[in-house]
Amino acid sequence: MPKITMPASLPAVGAALIILAAVGARADETVPAPAPAAAKQTATLTFYVAGVECPACVYAVNDAIRRLDGVAEVEEGQANEHFSNVTFDTRTITAHQVAQAVREAYSLHGSPYLARLRIRVTDYAKDGNATRVARLFEKWKEVVRIESADAAKGELVIQFLPLEPGAETTAEPAATRSGPRGWRHEELLSSLTRPAPEGLGLRVEFVAETY
Incomplete structure (x- = not known):
């Protein structure tokens, strides 16, 4: 009977097949997908700015806002507009920090620029709602003030007090420190709109403007 000689390379071929089988088994395993990045939570608010007298003032104000981490867009006009539409990430900064950036902007005419928000509350003048809203703002009296622009229409103006540095000691402007600080407009929305007893x-x- 003739003797059959096995090729010398057969053991290597067998090893290669074993490796391929192992790789195939691993490929069949479920590989967990990478966790999706947290979605940005953006808001767009119209900030009404007092103290703006010229186009250079508009530039100074909007440039200060754009320097904030978390600001996605600042919509501005071509002339001396007295408001700025600001889109920002609410997980990174607050409306208070935007207002503080306006306050800390380089003033061209001596007085600081002051940013305000305007809101419109339905049925504000009915059933004691004005008193209830005033009581709500009492808990924020150290950071914001409210005044009536048109009580019949429920239009109110929110004024921001200076954003204090707190206990930390730093020369960095208060508006640009990392992380959200100060008064949050989201808390106001929640407190006003949630059904009683959690809210009003x-x-x-929020009153908005377009160019």
């Missing part, structure tokens, strides 16, 4: 159960909107 009122409809509210």
Whole structure:
């Protein structure tokens, strides 16, 4: 009977097949997908700015806002507009920090620029709602003030007090420190719109402008 000689390379071929089988088994395993990046939570608010007298003032104000981490867009006009539409990441900064950046902007005419928000509360003048809203703002009296622009229409103006540095000691401007600080407009929305007893159960909107 003739003797069959096995190729010398057969053991290597067998080893290669074993490796391929192992790789195939691993490929069949479920590989966990990478966790998706947290979605940005953006808001767009119209800030009404007092103290703006010229186009250079507009530039100074909007440039200060754009320097904030978390600001996605600042919509501005071509002339001396007295408001700025700001889109920002609410997980990174607050409306208070935007207002503080306006306050800390280089003033061209001596007085600091002051940013305000305007809201419109449905049925503000009915059923004692004005008193309830005033009581709500009492808990924020150290950071914001509220005044009535048109009580019949429920239009109110929110004024920001200076954003204090707190206990930390730093020369960095208060508006640009990392992380959200100060008064949050989201908390106002929640407190006004949630049904009683958690909130006031009122409809509210932030007044917005377009160019």
